[in-house]
């Protein structure tokens with residue numbers, strides 16, 4: 001591995017550590033939906049004090065932009081070196097690729113919802129695409145894979161750390177632990193957003209927003 005790739009990898013790990021603070025808050029916010037819509041929106045309001053504080057929001061979005069570019073560069077360099085070898089290399093490359101695919105769309109959708117539609121990006125926005133077909137066919141795997149891929153990708157990084165620290169025996173268990181956590185948290189968030197736990201009203205402004213993408217959309221009646 002070249003000196004340059006090593007530097008990129010170090011930078012990638014460093015910004016991942018900072019971003020993990022936001023990701024933990026963000027996934028925690030979605031899980032708080034198990035206690036109801038008000039609980040979700042109250043938790044979001046509390047967390048926004050931190051990540052919507054303009055200097056922090058700018059830092060967060062810039063750091064995520066840098067992480068996307070670093071990740072794409074490392075992905076490209078790794079594939080140019082040849083096919084990944086073994087389970088963990090495939091897990092790292094595939095989870096990185098899937099997360100890249102998700103986060104670019106997610107940030108764009110977030111920007112369009114706020115800037116073009118002036119929508120409140122709270123629980124009702126996140127759940128608006130989880131109410132019925134055809135949106136659910138895309139957004140259930142999209143949101144599930146978002147959580148599964150980010151925790152799998154972090155898990156493969158932590159696994160290398162555990163190996164470097166000389167604990168090879170537990171390294172695979174640590175990696176598998178992150179993947180299982182990703183699958184469980186992903187499934188738990190999907191149950192919240194699809195209304196499996198309680199009925200979720202679709203606000204008129206969200207229906208209008210969805211019909212801009214699919215004019216024939218008719219939300220299922222309860």
Ligand code: HEM
Nearest residue numbers: 023026030044048057064110121122126143146147150189
């Ligand atoms: C199930 C998965 C996810 C759902 C349902 C979801 C939903 C949301 C919602 C509702 C917002 C608006 C927040 C607000 O207005 O305060 C948001 C913003 C955002 N999400 Fe996610 N998200 C998911 C996964 C992720 C992941 C894995 C990341 C990883 C970095 C991420 C990064 C962001 C960022 C950076 C913002 C912008 C925050 C801001 O500037 O206010 N999201 N997402």
